[in-house]
Amino acid sequence: MPQTLSRRDLTALLAAAPWLRAAEKAWEGIFVIMQTPFHDDLSLDEESLRKETDFLCRGRVHGVVWPAGAGETNSLSYNERMKHSQAVVKEAKGRATVLIGVHGANKFEAMEYARHAEKIGADGLHALGPTDGYGDSRILEDYFTAIASVSRLPLCIQVSNPGMSTDFLLRMADKLPSLRILKLEAGDVPHDVTRVVKERKRTLFPSTGGGAMNLYNEMERGSGGTMAGAGLADIQAQIWDWYHEGKKKEAHELFQKFLLSAVIERRVSFVIQKEILKRRGVFKNTVMRRTSRFTMDAADMKELDQIMELLRPHFRV
Secondary structure, three states: OOOOOOHHHHHHHHHHHHHHHOOOOOOOOOEEOOOOOOOOOOOOOOHOOOOOOOHHHHOOOOEEEOOOOOOOOOHHOOHHHHHHHHHHHHHHHOOOOEEEOOOOOOHHHHHHHHHHHOOOOOOEEEEEEOOOOOOHHHHHHHHHHHEEEEOOOOOEEEEOOOOHHHHHHHHHHHHOOOEEEEEOOOOOOOHHHHHHHHHHOOOOOOEEEEHHHHHHHHHOOHHHHHOOOOHHHHHHHHHHHHHOOHHHHHHHHHHHHHHHHHHHHHHHHHHHHHHHHHHHHOOOOOOOOOOOOOOOOHHHHHHHHHHHHHHHHHHHO
C-alpha cells in the first residue's frame, strides 16, 4: 500500500528542496524590478530595501526581482549582492515570488550567484546576459546553460544585448527545462509576445518591460506579465488583476491613467521610481549611485504631482 505523507513530512520535504517550493509559486503577473536604495554617502540602505520589499508584497504584486538592470545592478559589489539578496528573500516571507538576479561578468560568477540564490531560499533566478555585453550566441548559450546546470530553480532570462534574439530565446527554452520566463526587451516587444505565445512548446511565460507602457496591449496578446518599476507597482497589479477577473473596462481605464507615468519615465529614467517611492514613504531619498544628480526639474515634479493625484484612489498601500 502506498504511504500518504503527513503534513509534517511534506513540510520537511519542501524545506529540503527549494525547487519543489518554487514549483508551487506563481510565475506570471506583475514582477517588479526593485530599485536599490542608497544612503547619502552612496552606501546601500538595507532598511529601505526591506521596506520596499514589504511595500510591494502589501501591494499584492505577483513577484519581485533584485538586483536587475533598473536596480543599478552594475554598481553593486559581489558582497552587497550576496548579503542583501538574502534580506529581500527574508522580507518577502513567501508573500510574492522572489527572483534573485544571478548575472555576472562571466559564467563562473553567475553560477556562484545562482548557487547562493537557491541556498537562501529564492524562488527563482533572473539572469541578464554577461555584463561585458558580449553577444556571440555560442558564448551566450554556454553562459545560460552553466547557470541552469547548478540550480533546479526556475530561470528567467532577460534580453540585454543584441545577441539575445527571440529565436535565441526559443532555442534556449528547448534546451533548458528550467527556463520559465522570457523577459522581452528588444525590437517590437508586443509582436515578440505574440510570437512566443504561438511558438512555445511548453509552459513558458513571455514577460516585458518598458515601464509597462504596453501592458494592456500585451495582456490582450496573452502576455505572461511585465517587469516594470516599483513606485506604482500596486497600480500595475490592479490592472493585471482586473483584466484577468474579466473587468477589462476597468483595467483599460486605469491603464490609461497609469500610462502617463510611463511616458514621463521614458524622459527622466529610473529616478522617477525613487521619487515616487520617497513620496509614498518607502525611500528616504532619491540618490542613485552612478549619479547622485537629480534629473527631474520643477515641471517634471508638477506633472508627477498630477499623475499621483489621479492614481491615488487606486493605491493598495
